[in-house]
Amino acid sequence: MINIQDVTKIFSSKMGDVVALHELNMQIPDNKFVLIKGPSGCGKSTLLFTLGGLLKPSSGQVKVLGKEPFNMEEKERTAFLSSQVGFVFQSYHLIPYLTVLENILFSKNAGNKDVSEEQAQTLAEELNITDRLKHYPSELSIGEKQRVALARALIVKPELILADEPTGNLDPENTQVVLDHLRKFQQSGGSVVMVSHGNEADHLADCIISMKKGKITNIRTN
Template identity: 35%
Template sequence: MTETLKLTNVVKYYQDGDARIEVLREVSLAVKPGEFAAVVGPSGAGKSTFLSIAGALLRPSEGQVYLAGQEITQLSQKQWTKIRLEQIGFIFQNSELIPYLTVMDQLRYMSVLAKRKGQEQRAQDLLTHLELANRLQQYPAALSGGERQRVAIARALMNDPQLILADEPTASLDSKRGREVVTMLRDEVHANHKAAVMVTHDERVLDLVDTVYQIEDGVLKKKD
């Protein structure tokens, strides 16, 4: 089975005069379809850099990144944009919904960006599945934190991506709502054979994922 996401010996460093500052050190990871992985670690450990490289937002200094078997490290920025729109769904720490768009329009906008037509029913089905059918015409300001994150999950799934990347999705939620959101994400990954990587500080939800990695000082290791 081809891994949806594969990083091989990825290094990221910056030059500061004669000094080389390493943010990621020989990071390797593979996430298969239907697998939900979490990456945990302290602030400054390299989590954000790792997620940016995995999501085709930042080039590694060394090493390779594969998405569904395709090596993407050397692709152009234009090709990266296409990959992000069509193959990767992002869920951000504070949902990052567009404040002047309704719940339904958040998802419609994703279709517009990807130049996909006839997606109205898919948007409705996703929102209904995530228990938001009665909130379609609401704006983000009228939603609870948990509802906003559920909209963010629906938006991430709108273009049927192969890979979902979640950056601290429970950070602004209480423990109950945070667990609900991660449970929904897990269920989507397993039911629809997606691959997902969640960067988190929240160890209370780690029992919901399939694989846990620890990152510290730029070194990634699988936890037992």
């Protein structure tokens, strides 16, 4: 369960304060595929990073999987997020000096999970990147990089995946591969919260949250 109450996030700059999130309230049950949609700058990614414990709100309460990450000590929060929450970023965040296999296995150390190279190879086969396991990120296509990032998130078997525009830079074929695996993860008992500009994942969503100017304007359940 994700539960946020009266969450506000304000960024301060020389030009003045910017309210990125304004008194948001939301509950998301477990085992759901949720989309967060809205125009650029509406607060979608800020909300996702807040749910993932990466961006502390200026005020309000955030509960994720029964825990309050911002009330934890940093070490405890890092351990919780690494083991229970998988992140898939639009910009991939792959480590350039590690091979594809090493990138996929990297999160096992942070998550303190019993993950094997065999599991990584199985995921790579499912995502059609087996022939890239010894390559480095600079040698990959955009679609391959995103599939590596997805494998890295999936391998620790988290309870929740947070995906920030994971198909934004992909062609239709790679978009479908990524969406199929996110759906498979959700159907196996996990939860997915995905930020999206487009409509390609609408048919998969149990719930679509619309945002505008830092506010939730509509929550539609399917």
